[in-house]
Amino acid sequence: MAVDLSYSPEVQDLTQRTRAFIDDVVLPIENEYAGDIVAAGGDDLRRELNAQARAAGIFAPHAPVELGGLGLNMSDRSPVFTAAGHSTFGPVALHLGAPDEGNVHMLSHIASAEQKDRYLTPLAKGEIRSAFAMTEPAPGAGADPNALRTNAVRVAGGWKLNGVKRFITGADGAGMWIIMARTHGEPGDRGGATMFLAPGDAAGISVDRYVHTYDRAMIGGHCEVTLTDVFVPDEDVLGEVDEGYRYAQVRLGPARMTHVMRWMGIAERGHEIALDYVSEREGFGGKLGDLGMIQQMVADNEIDLAASRALLTRACYELDQSEHASNSTSIAKTFGAEAFSRILDRCIQMCGGLGVSEDLPLARLANELRPFRIYDGPSEVHRWALAKRAVGRARKQREAGVKHV
Known part of the structure; x- marks a missing residue:
């Protein structure tokens, strides 16, 4: 039976209206x-x-319908999020940017009824913004979450949190926080983390400074935050105590894919700009687009875009089937992050001096894309995880008597 890769007329219409x-x-x-x-x-x-x-009827396509969203699954989000991503302001405009979109997704799946009323409802409706506070300065949690040092201690009626967080997107002005803190074990131990919810004005949370980065399209910056005796009542523990990393997987895989969707929009936009330029620019006796070297760059862009879409489609299918999708999301994220930077680099090259000028947006779009090879897990960490799982599978097969010759 053929695999149906088409989108419904409703999703196609939503995509067109979004664009x-x-x-x-x-x-x-x-x-x-x-x-x-x-x-x-x-x-x-x-x-x-x-x-x-x-x-316009295009707000929050991912959010639950009962909270004013459109309730799209992962597969149907893809063309819509990509259309929104054609502008670096698009995710903010449709309320589908990071970290809010990922936090809405996670709260929808994990939060209690009371937590949904207090935190998810205003977030999904766009009344507030949010922050997901996990990353820390060295030697704390970064690409290695097991290095988590922020500490949560049991007190009467709840917990007290202490620690320092860094690169927390949207922290300045956040109306709510999801904070990862250690409730068991020592830094370096596997597991032992818990997620806590807190209102934006919770006592003891201090947004100390912006960590300035290449990208400039995130409201609230990427900030360093200090937590000093932040009290979180028991009813604001998100999920189960000591199971924070397991629950975070509900967010991380889908959030990586929605990042791919949004940044694919940037890559498509750059490609469209370069195609417009080389199809009209005269040089060397004809149009630049008729020259072999230019055509190779155009073709390589087409290949990178098509491969990224295919990998994204597979990963979203697995997520919609409630599969863990660890491999497919790592592959799609790593390939897409690197492919999109390659695409913008070629676009700049095709447009020559204009490519590095402010007359075209290509150079600043390249700056927006470059951090994606680090955000949501550096490419090297995803490669390490993919290789580790592959070698593990091979060992199990060998132990079971399976040999490949």
Whole structure:
């Protein structure tokens, strides 16, 4: 039986309306402010664009329908999120950017009814933003989550949290926090972490500074945060105590794929800009697009985009089947992150001097893409995990008497 890779008419229509909204409403603002979300208005702009997206019927396509979203599964999110990603402001405009989108997804699956009322409902509706606080300064948790040092101690009625977090996206102005802290064992031990919920104004949470990075389209920055005796009542423990890493997997795989979707939109946009340029630019007796070296770059872009879409489609299918999808999400994330940077680099090269100028957005789009090879797990860590699992499978097969000759 043939595999159906088509999208329903409803999803196709939503994708087209999203792309039209991005082109007509969002891109002019992004271009006017050179991709700087703070200069463009920050949260005031977010609220304005959210209202317009809501009126257009394209707001929060991932969020539960009962909370004002469109309730799309992972597979159907792909073309819509990619269309939104054609502008670096698009994810903010439709309320499908990181970390809010991943936090909505996780809270929808894990939070208690009371937690959903207090935290998920205002977040899904765009009334507040959120932050997911796991990463720490060295020697704390980063690509290795087992190095977690933020500490949670049992007290009457709940827990007290102490530690320092770094690279916390959206921290400045967050209306709620999901905080990963150690409740068992020592740094370096496997497991022993718990997720805690806290309101944005919880006592003891201090946003100390922005860690300035290449990308400029994230509201609330990437910040360093200090936690000093932050009290979290028992009812705000998210999931079970000591099971934080297991519950975090509900978020991490899907969030990696929605990152791929959004950044694929940037790669597609760059490719479209370069194609427009080389199809019209005269040089060496003809159009640049008729030259073999240019055609090779165009073809390589087409290959990278097609391969990224195929890997993303497979990973989303597995996630929609409630599979763990560890391999497929790592493969899609690693390939996509590297492919998209390759695409923008070729686009810049094809456009020559204009490519590195501010007359075109290609150079700043390349800057937006570069961190993706680090965010949500560096490429090297995903490769290590993929290889470790593959070698483990081979050993088990050998022990079972299976030999490949």
